[in-house]
Amino acid sequence: MSSIDEQILRATKEVIVKFIEVGRLSPTGFHETFKSTYRTIKETVEDLEEKSQEQGKKKK
Numbered sequence: 001m002s003s004i005d006e007q008i009l010r011a012t013k014e015v016i017v018k019f020i021e022v023g024r025l026s027p028t029g030f031h032e033t034f035k036s037t038y039r040t041i042k043e044t045v046e047d048l049e050e051k052s053q054e055q056g057k058k059k060k
Helices: 005-019 026-060
Strands: none
Touching: 005 026
16 A cells, blocks of 8 residues: 555545544444545545646656
């Protein structure tokens, strides 16, 4: 597992813990909410990486 994947997993965990703490998530919805949150964070990170790479190419 790469460092980025570990950071995505850690961020997802933190978001889910907050959802549980504020009562927005129950154990019955955990599985789907975790998957959805993980995907959203992963897609966001990948989009940011792509934009960063594009900006790096433009500077050359």
